[in-house]
Amino acid sequence: MSSLKFGTSGLRGLVTDLVGEPSYAYASAFFRTIAADGGEGAVVIGRDLRASSLGISATVAAAATAAGFRVIDAGALPTPALALEAMRQSACAVMVTGSHIPDDRNGLKFYRAAGEITKSDETAIVAALTLAESATPPVRTAPVVPQPEALARYRDRYRDAFPADVLAGLHIAVYQQSSVARDLLSELLAALGARVSAIGRSETFVPIDTEAHRSEDVAFIREAMASGTFDALVTTDGDADRPLMADEAGQILRGDVLGLVTARHLGIDTVVVPVTAGSAIERAGFRQVVRTKVGSPFVIAEMEQARRDGAESVAGFEANGGFLLGSDVRLADRVLPALPTRDAVLPIVATLAAARTRKVRLSVLVAALDAGATASGRLPNIPAERSGAFLARLSEAAHLGAFIRPVGAPQAVDRQDGIRIELDEGRTIHFRASGNAPELRCYTEARSAADAQDLLRWGLAAASTEIVDY
The missing domain is CATH 3.40.120.10 (Alpha-D-Glucose-1,6-Bisphosphate, subunit A, domain 3)
Structure with a gap:
């Protein structure tokens, strides 16, 4: 097969x-x-x-x-x-x-x-x-x-939209690995005023996942930032439609946080995000927040609908950090044209520009969002019919209440892609079947990283038991 x-x-x-x-x-x-x-x-x-x-x-x-x-x-x-x-x-x-x-x-x-x-x-x-x-x-x-x-035109898109000194004073490490944007990123950030150090170039392919970080990448980033000489580290996945950024202490920033910072910096009116993005987005002051199933085609469809409904400026972003610009935006006397597909360069430049404009470190910029913490994991080798039956049972209110009782009572439920359950004290747990592999995925959110991890461990164990028992 x-x-x-x-x-x-x-x-x-x-x-x-x-x-x-x-x-x-x-x-x-x-x-x-x-x-x-x-x-x-x-x-x-x-x-x-x-x-x-x-x-x-x-x-x-x-x-x-x-x-x-x-x-x-x-x-x-x-x-x-x-x-x-x-x-x-x-x-x-x-x-x-x-x-x-x-x-x-x-x-x-x-x-x-x-x-x-x-x-x-x-x-x-x-x-x-x-x-x-x-x-x-x-x-x-x-x-x-x-x-x-074509590559030069893409680079110039950002050179034309942002001032040439917008990143002046920042020292950025560009983790080049095998990203197709590795040279472009170094050239662009330097053209926007940053001091750039290219590190970690690889002639063999490195599978950078901006959501599920490999231990060797986490270790490399922390070691690179340990000197204290860099204000940030940036890189992308293989085809440069998802960004990865670490702050001055080597802490990797969540993709949806990069999207949130970018949307606010661009003055976006309406944002569209999948159900896996953190709940801080609803507290960020946007006129409208629309949630969709996971996948850029769903985000794009809702961005187009928002434009038809009269939204002045529209953007979407995903938990992996990919940012989709659904309408032109004006930055002072410059215009950044729409590009309604996932992009890694815009959230990298805009997040760095936001920190530079506010004259704060990345860690301070992110802490001010009060975005809490998230965690994710998966149960492999779960056929679609097994995960589907599990999710169908959770759609029954009585069964859901009994299942979730060890960690709380449902405050709200979103069933548009799997089942996302809001609990008390800012906690959520979300189960969905993967669209790419025979596995059940679990996403959690809480006020602290420890609580998010605890909720994830419970969710994976409880789901595994439920699937086996049935």
């Missing part, structure tokens, strides 16, 4: 299941859906730096040429930079990336000219897949039009 599957953002799976004919088939199915809608005649193709991405991008280019599309090769660049270039050229786009997952896996992210594909687009691609597979021509080399300027 193939491991390939659409998850919260794009298609992912083992490299062995993707290279060659499978990537050709999925790309061909995507181009079929675009052509069926009378869509774009050009496609912009980009890739991250993992070992398999160059070969897969060549296969995608061959599929595009066979489908009658003009191929524009943007090379190795961040996913949001590819989306920006596709919007500029009114073209569709394909990004070859596995994001934060290990090097033995990879994936494809698909874009229409207006931005990320929707969940209904994913369904259409899968429906067209059988047709593509039944008549797949041999893979051949496709002529391409190189577009190296």
